[in-house]
Amino acid sequence: MSSTFTHNRIRTPSRLHFTLVDMNGHLGRIDGGLGVALEQPGIVFDFRSHGHANVRSGDARLRKFVMRELIASSELLDVDPALQVVIRETIPPHHGLGSGTQWRLSLLAALNHCFELNLSQSKLTEISTRGGTSGIGIGAFQWGGLLLDGGHSVDRDKDFFAPSRFARDVRQPPLLLRYEFPVHWGVVLFRPRDLGGLSGQRELEFMVANTPIPLNEVQAVSHVILMQLLPAILEFDLPAFGSSVSALQETGWKRRHWERPELAPLQAIRRGFNEVAGIVGCGLSSTGSTIFGFFDADEISDDVVKAQLLTALRKHAAISGQVWSTRANNT
Template structure:
């Protein structure tokens, strides 16, 4: 569970920013894989992943007579998703006695439905901004609980506040089916191991333009037909997460980390996720490796791929990815959570 409940309020004073009272810049995360998905599991789900510096979602709030959401990112949320966010924020305000409503403006480069964790980051950011607009202190635990996120994965709810590498041990199994976060209302939040600081290894994000991201309904259908997995599949994924990836980051061992990322791609769950995109994604991964990447992985249910490589090769790999039809973002691991700012008084 995220421990950082302290918010550092910075001042911002650009002409646009002065129009709004609070801004939250939420970072994305990469999710490397779920871990415990077998029948009869003592703990379900779990996972491993880490925060990255960008592209961020910028969430600004200005006082308004009613709650309004405008998503001006190049690829915004669907209208139905904005409506759901609005309903959650309205209920959040009512539950905590908030009198002021806000016009929420979402901008920035964070993508939706490609594997960046935008649903969790934007929801938490909008809720935190609304609470700050009302000068209402909400603890980390209450904020997460009110968001309804974290039912399947504890990565995004931790990286939002703290950054770093998170190894999530899931939550006690309730005997229910395995479902994505969009359909899971957590009764208990996931248990996370101590967060580990990520070294500043360069990362390239590659979003293939020719692959259509999965909808929420397609993601639900994928869980229904793929789970439960054999127990041995969970044991393998958990071993790789702990003894390969988590340990490698703690020891700052780049080559061991890349080996762990590669091995996680071959686990039963990750193979099933990648198979959703067929040969196209596999060929793209192979070409990125041929271009000099040390490891290539898919975040969440994709279709975004991420690459780690020596800094001297990043530019060449980026050019190759663009030639292969990808939107490319250069970034690095983040060891801090969201940043919060308020307008000049």
């Protein structure tokens, strides 16, 4: 299991979401997610049985969000939310890193433990109401690694385009494959300080307005994934992998996001990533606003690649934000 559970402490990964594969449905399936689990950032919290629901954190907004998630999770399990949660680390919300799914699954796991429900992780995932669009977040929590899911059957599961929040009665998509991500491939990221991704009603409206996508673009995305990205992982071909990630930005679902007017400031970030010789590939995670690329950690250190990226971003007068590096979570 990619998330870890020791001595009443839960740790989760975050995830990068590369793209949705099929937002057309010509072959009778829609959605289909591709992404990878990350070591950092992650959620870390301690928990114990308590007389009433109690969330401790220095961030009032985070406390309120986790309290809502705790109550919602307890209702799914039909138990009292009598848990104290002490937050140590969290995933920044609405930046394309999958915080909502990780909180839901981790709180379900904590309640399952405290109330001795003895439900399997697969059962907790099934009742979580997550995975109505992409299965990458639930896959990152359970297994880690590089993940590709098969989307949803239009006839049996889901006959409309909508984010997971608006597709809660839809079953999780099948996991088509999980590959170990090469341990010497580093991930370098930029998260804007004052620019977030889509969520809620805005995300739904964007999805409705931009679907279905032309079939030829879905075919182009599938071609890149099948004949470039996946072989690159198995052959440890980082340049080809980076090229495939960049190619996915130019067509299909991801291209629609790059065309959003509010993301125009991210073009300078993109140019900065592309200018650094040690970074290969550049992508937008989910609906934004985190930008990511990859580097060979055997050839260039984390400190050097971050310094080079910061220099390039200053050159392009990029908006302010956080630069960090991490590794894929494979465990």
